[in-house]
Amino acid sequence: MYDESLRCTQDADMLARLAKRFPLIRVPEALMQIREHEHRGIRSKNCEREAYKFFRDRLNEIPLEELFSNIGRDATKLERAKAYLWLADSFAINPLRLYRKIAKTQYLNALTEYPAVLPSLIRHYITSFLRRSPQLYKLGLRTALTRKFNSARGITD
Numbered sequence: 579m580y581d582e583s584l585r586c587t588q589d590a591d592m593l594a595r596l597a598k599r600f601p602l603i604r605v606p607e608a609l610m611q612i613r614e615h616e617h618r619g620i621r622s623k624n625c626e627r628e629a630y631k632f633f634r635d636r637l638n639e640i641p642l643e644e645l646f647s648n649i650g651r652d653a654t655k656l657e658r659a660k661a662y663l664w665l666a667d668s669f670a671i672n673p674l675r676l677y678r679k680i681a682k683t684q685y686l687n688a689l690t691e692y693p694a695v696l697p698s699l700i701r702h703y704i705t706s707f708l709r710r711s712p713q714l715y716k717l718g719l720r721t722a723l724t725r726k727f728n729s730a731r732g733i734t735d
Contacts (some may be wrong), residue, residue: 653713670706
């Protein structure tokens with residue numbers, strides 16, 4: 579079942595192929611542990627390139643309608659752009675550079691789908707940066723900018 583040509587993304591590849599053939603369910607408990615250490619394979623440049631290509635290609639292969647059950651074939655360009663923004667935000671909050679690169683690709687997909695989404699895209703991009711930058715709390719800058727963006731959207735604390 580494993581694609582042996584994939585050194586770092588064999589598990590993700592097998593899971594994606596299984597998901598195409600069988601229904602999957604979400605189990606809320608953690609069923610495995612990943613040992614984090616500085617020499618872990620995903621930290622290498624080769625694995626990062628392979629993982630980026632794998633996720634980029636899979637996300638480009640799968641229609642949005644398959645990823646988002648609430649989006650039909652007759653979805654508006656705005657609805658499709660919002661789906662890309664959601665995908666991008668989901669990847670952008672991860673601290674690994676690999677996921678931020680995938681997020682950028684999805685942000686560009688949103689912009690390509692519906693160029694008028696640019697102001698929202700900028701807000702999403704900056705907000706995702708603030709979420710993964712806890713050191714900005716020390717300066718109070720993160721809270722101030724988040725409040726400013728929220729007030730511009732009409733959201734109160």
